Amino acid sequence: MKTVLITGTTSGIGKAFAEKFADEGYDLILVARNEQKLKQQQAALQETYHVAVKYIVQDLTQESAAGLIMADIDKWKVTIDVLVNNAGFNECGFFVDTRLDRELEMINMHIRFVTELTKRILVHMKENGYGRILNVGSTGSFIPSPTDAVYSATKAYIMSFSNALCGEFGKAGIKVTTLCPGATETEFAAKANIQNTLLFRIAVMKPEKVVGIAYRKMMKGRRLVIPGIYNKLLVIFSKVMPISLTNRITILMMK
Template sequence: LVNNAGFNECGLFTDTDMEQEMKMIDLHIRFVTQLTKRILPMMKKNNYGRVVNVGSTGSFIPSPSDAVYSATKAYIMSFSNALYGEFKRTGIKITSLCPGATETEFAAKANIQDTLLFKYAVMKPDSVVEIAYPKLMKGKRLVIPGIYNKLLIFFSKILPVGVTNSLTITMMK
């Protein structure tokens, strides 16, 4: 099962469309949860399966001007980590894939294609898959493709929130 549907309603929280954010919450949280809930019993019956839930580097970074998106992606990572723990000693493997900027229609649809975030270190989808697939098959809990994304997440854990907030706002301009 690959839970990879998603979109973004980007902008300052008071300026974004609440209806779109509710749809995003439904897609990123409710539907991922429901689909996983329906598929995992079949995998459990066979004691075999793979689930990859696509999060984001935003799963780690509360992002001003992207608050709801990052929060939904944090849910996906937390949900995946919990399921990984539940199924760790079985034939079912749960992986959270957290790519950064990737060359898809995502940025254009969110109108963020011209931001700094999508100007540097943008990965090709094939590269993300080439990195993620073998790790998924081995049952790795978390996959962060690309050195830039790994560094981004590493520094987000050690820098104060005020600094990461400022950097995020800059990257989304």
């Protein structure tokens, strides 16, 4: 029985990933902050899919987060076959107006934590000769986004970091995938107060759809997954358009 560790499973894309992996017969380690939701999720997944589910209550913005998670994994003597670095959040607005403390927490979680946990788990995957890592980026990984400057920069880091790891592992049994969703119907937009923006009113995907595509492609060892034709076109256009134009379009989309 293989084991997957997924961060941010109490809602949205992470929740859909937990259900997909359980349905595929994986044992699970779930990570998030809300213990009550994790406990309910553990019971529901165990009952529905008859897999073993453990959870870790952890705020991933804390510097000690990756170390504490590894301490539990070592204590349980579990081999992690698949890692899904999914947890994330947004802080939107013009950079002079946004909350710096939230942005620094975001950098801690999207960059510091993802880097540290990936390194610590990769060491074991290398010893075992097998591993799948999926890091959740965003279409913002490709598009520097006015009114979402720090978020899109952290997501660009995630994609650059993951692409580089692909180069290091090449044909080994370890594959690293970046998932770059666009607007997806989760709690993410409401938490960042951007649920009424143009971005979240057109071509919004269901998390189960995003995860179905991502799961299939990560298991094939694909480097990059951009779910949905609209998101693919957005990324292609962003590559050929001058930044002055993407800047104007992004501001419009975020209104």
